[in-house]
Amino acid sequence: MGYVHRGEKETIDFSAALSFIRRRGPDDQGVWSDTNAGVWLGQVRLSILDTSSAGHQPMISADGRVVMVFNGEIYNFRELRVHLEKAGDTFFSQSDSEVLLALFCRYGIDCLSRLNGIFSVVFWERDTQKLWVARDQLGVKPLYIHAGHDRFAFSSEMKGLLRGGFTKPDIDPQAVLAHLGYLWSPGEKTIVRGIKKVLPGQAMCIVNGQVEKAWFYYELPMLEASQLQPVEETTRELAAAVRTAVKRQLVSDVPLGSFLSGGLDSSAIVAFAAEEIRGKERLQCFSIKIDSASAAGEGFAEDLPYAEKVAKHLDVDLQVVTVGDEMMDRLPDVVYLLDEPTADPAALNALFISEMASQNGIKVLLSGAGGDDIFTGYRRHFALAQERWWGHLPAVIRKGLAGSAALLPASSPLSRRVGKAFRYAELPQDDRLISYFFWLAPDMAFGLLAPDLRRELSIDDLFAPMRESLARLPNDATPLDKMLTLECKHFLADHNLNYTDKMGMATGVEVRVPLLDLELVKLAGSLPSGLKQKGREGKWIFRKAMEPYLPHDVIYRPKTGFGVPLRHWLQGRLKPLVDEVLSPVSLASRGIFDPEAVASLIKADRAGRIDAAYTLFGIVCMELWCKQYLDGHFALD
Secondary structure: OEEEEOOOOOOOOHHHHHHOOHHHOEOEEEEEEEOOOOEEEEEEEOOOOOOOHHHOOOEEOOOOOEEEEEEEEEOOHHHHHHHHHHOOOOOOOOOHHHHHHHHHHHHHHHHHHHOOEEEEEEEEEOOOOEEEEEEOOOOOOOOEEEEOOOEEEEEOOHHHHHOOOOOOOOEOHHHHHHHHHOOOOOOOEOOEOOOEEOOOOEEEEEEOOEEEEEEEOOOOOOOOOOOOOOHHHHHHHHHHHHHHHHHHOOOOOOOEEEEOOOOHHHHHHHHHHHHHHOOOOOOEEEEEEEOHHHHHOOOOOOOHHHHHHHHHHHOOEEEEEEEOHHHHHHHHHHHHHHOOOOOOOHHHHHHHHHHHHHHOOOOEEEOOOOHHHHHOOOHHHHHHHOHHHHOOOOHHHHHHHHHHHOOOOOOOHHHHHHHHHHOOOOOOHHHHHHHOOOOOOHHHHHHHEOHHHHOOOOOHHHHHHHHHHHHOOOOOOOHHHHHHHHHHHHHHHHHHHHHHHHHHHOOOOEEEOHHHOHHHHHHHHHOOHHHHOEOOEOOHHHHHHHOOOOOHHHHOOOOOOOOOOHHHHHOOOOHHHHHHHOOHHHHHHHOOEOHHHHHHHHHHHHOOOOOOHHHHHHHHHHHHHHHHHHOOOOOOO
């Protein structure tokens, strides 16, 4: 966290502002400032590598020229250190932070291309008076910025900027629309007008408190090649790459464990992690158990039996968090910790598992996040593959398909999925790709907003951030490559990685994602589409690669979400909360949503005419966010 101020008078209490992100770093805290230059830098530290005071930040270069604050891990820091030592650099700690600082001092901001890790980092050059800001290639670590007329501020969490007094929580209507349409906000916009996200693989140069230049130093590799070697050789190569990625991310001076859902991705991570540390220690794994009857009714297969089977097969310890309806009592806490009103109750699962890991002394958790985003695996990837049968049809016929889809009932998971596959059939191809990420039709999302907000917006605003990402792709990019780009740049970075990082760091636990290792991502990008999505089978080549290591029924189990029985809970545990925060009086006083439209939505959902569970949950989360960040009734200190 930090800022550059160019005004005549400064009123920010920086130490107080820094305290609002203290959960991210319970082990140490540091502040550096140069009041003459108008610069304040601060860091709260979760000590993972070299837990001694030698890793304290902000860190100053040996010549005093550069000051750095850094959150995350550089997995290849040891190789980089050897390279720098050969070039004449001397080190006084065993930390990756010192290596990163030395690398910047030698190569400048071009050092980013040498890094394999998860990070948000800021360098202040005292001689040039430039501030350099960067976020890791896949956006595992968050980084928010506020650029005012006389101040540039940054923080790993929005609450540092909001509660710290850097900007007012003025609602951004485009982000509200996005949270209704997607349940999260893609691209740089956040729920607050004055705060933006630094995007994955993006860097910035700040001069005199203003963004002088912003650019992408990394783009997702799309080097899809023909299958010239036997499939068996490709599977061996892929398994070796996953093993190497896991080994690289095991670097830690503190206890380490892993999520284990019993799905392919987390099980693969555990298989290679257990293999690597076998003989030294026993891998600690963590899973969650939720009331299976209500979960099954919403299309979720029970995870725990698979997790237990994998744990036994791999001979690892498995600890289980058992939760029920009472987990929703923590919803206000989660809304506060997330910074943004992201309407995914899976964040609760991540929080409970991280809390259990922390209570057991674990400070690093490995996660299987990213497998579906680089190898395929979501239902929309299969749906996209089916477009070869109808995507070329004339627009009038595709419009008929869309109209038929709207008539399907919302009473079962199957009809919901089939309906969603054809609901936007008449759109141009790129917009159809974007539509696969919608939870709510754009016109319905638009209609739920209060009239004053609607006047500032158009439905096109919902498409704009993802259109920008697609516009940067090569002209010959395949539809699947385009969709996987949207997965990685938006669904993954703006949603899954965001809530996973926030929930882990809130408990003093760093979450790492080996399947997003840069070398593995590069390999995945080179694989032919037919090896990723083969018929109904997503992640086909990844499944084949893991056959020697995992039970067959674990590898080929049905796809399930990392979720909770939300529809059941909206009719039970959450019903009083819905009735309270979504009452016409409450909504009218807030002025964000149209009270009549929301009331009609609630009525239709409870009557079973439509499935609006996640939309209603999203509006509840938005109102809970407002109660905290607008009204000041914070759930947590």
